[in-house]
Amino acid sequence: MSHEPLLRIEDVVKRYDEETALDGVSLTMDRGDVGVLIGPSGSGKSTLLRCVNRLTEIDGGEIYLDGDLVSGPDTDVDELRRQVGMVFQDFNLFSHLTARGNIELGLRRVRGMxxxxxxxxxxxxxxxxxIARQADSYPAELSGG
Incomplete structure (x- = not known):
C-alpha cells in the first residue's frame, strides 16, 4: 500500500528576471503535519506558499496536492484556491477584522460555511x-503597530 503525502513539492524553481527566489525546493507534508518555514526576509518563504495556491506561477518543478498535480496547465485554479487558503502577512489583513475574522471571511465567502x-x-x-489567545486581536495589535 503506497502512502501519498497531502502536499508534495518537487524541485520547484521561481525566478524574477535575474533573481532566483526558489532554486530546486522540495518538501512533503502528510495530512495533520504542522510545518514551519524559517528564514530571513527575502529567502522565499512567502513565494513558496504563493506557488502552492498559484498566486505565483512556478518556472520549474511540480506541486502535488493530495496526489493531484496542481502546478500543471489543466488545474482549475479557482477550485485549488478553495482548498488552499492563505492568510497574508499583517499588511494584507483586513484591519477592521480580528485575526479570527480574517480567517472566517474566506471560509464564509469562498467555502460557503x-x-x-x-x-x-x-x-x-x-x-x-x-495563537488562539490572539483570536480577538486586530492586525495592528498582532504586529505591535
Missing part, C-alpha cells in the same frame, strides 16, 4: 498554530 462553522474552524486553526 455558516458563521458558526467558520468560527469553529478558525478557532481550530488558530489553536493549531498556537
Amino acid at each position: 455558516s458563521k458558526e462553522d467558520a468560527r469553529r474552524v478558525a478557532d481550530e486553526q488558530l489553536e493549531q498554530v498556537s
Whole structure:
C-alpha cells in the first residue's frame, strides 16, 4: 500500500528576471503535519506558499496536492484556491477584522460555511498554530503597530 503525502513539492524553481527566489525546493507534508518555514526576509518563504495556491506561477518543478498535480496547465485554479487558503502577512489583513475574522471571511465567502462553522474552524486553526489567545486581536495589535 503506497502512502501519498497531502502536499508534495518537487524541485520547484521561481525566478524574477535575474533573481532566483526558489532554486530546486522540495518538501512533503502528510495530512495533520504542522510545518514551519524559517528564514530571513527575502529567502522565499512567502513565494513558496504563493506557488502552492498559484498566486505565483512556478518556472520549474511540480506541486502535488493530495496526489493531484496542481502546478500543471489543466488545474482549475479557482477550485485549488478553495482548498488552499492563505492568510497574508499583517499588511494584507483586513484591519477592521480580528485575526479570527480574517480567517472566517474566506471560509464564509469562498467555502460557503455558516458563521458558526467558520468560527469553529478558525478557532481550530488558530489553536493549531498556537495563537488562539490572539483570536480577538486586530492586525495592528498582532504586529505591535
